[in-house]
Amino acid sequence: MNTADTDSRDWVAMPYGAFPDEVDEDKVLAHAAAILAARAEAPPAEPEPVPSKHVPEGGSTLFHVLGDAVSIDGATWHERGSEFSVTHEQAAQKFDRRGRNTLDAWVEAGRVGLGPYPDFERPWVYGSLPWTQARDAASREAASLTDPDERAAAFDAVMKYFGPARYTPESGEKHYRQRMQEFADWRARQKGGSR
Known part of the structure; x- marks a missing residue:
């Protein structure tokens, strides 16, 4: 926009109230005071306890x-x-x-x-601090084994159960796919099928 082509009135500050959509501060403050006074007279009622749809009455x-x-x-x-x-x-x-x-x-x-905690679920989330602590404890236990074959099998079990030691998007996706397969297997066992 070329300022030489504009009317000088475009740059003049308009007085308060020149536009119909402006807010009247006195009316707003009076309305807010009325709301606060009504709240002071009748404090909000405590919400009624809502029964849980998952817990039967008396049980x-x-x-x-x-x-x-x-x-x-x-x-x-x-x-x-x-x-x-x-x-x-x-x-x-x-x-x-x-x-x-x-x-x-x-x-x-x-x-x-x-219900009870599902046996396919882990007590931690992959990549979280509890996961790190549990994986480290399992790795230390596997490293303490003296037989090389047992130690290798224990480290393989740690890797299968906990996933890779370092979280990356790829390792997270792989672990998630493995968990979904475990869930599908668990669900099939629950329904009486075998997988």
Whole structure:
């Protein structure tokens, strides 16, 4: 745009209120004050406990942790791979600010699952710190074997179970494909088939 061709009025600051879509600050502040006054008179009601659709009334359900650590009571933490039982009363008290049952949200998000911890699942995520610690401990145990054939077989088992020691996108993909095959095999065994 050539500034010589423009009208000088284009560059002049327009006075407040020259446009119909501008905000009237006094009206906004008065509206905000009215909202705050209404909130002070009647504080928001606590959300009603929402019963969990996964825990029957009067009973309890076994869950297992698939994601990060979770806590039902705020004091006891359950890490990935652990199992815990929740009563109907405990589940009804665990809800978020929007009134959703937290336990149900965890199940839907895949952080926890129903029933015992599946035997095809690992108690760690490939490439995580717990994976590194468990792999190092298994490697040390394999290295402590004196028989060369046993030691080689133990290192092969460590490699098969834990995957490569260094995480790369390729090793992560290979490990993921192996885990999906293990899951398919497990599911076939659960259905009574053989693979």
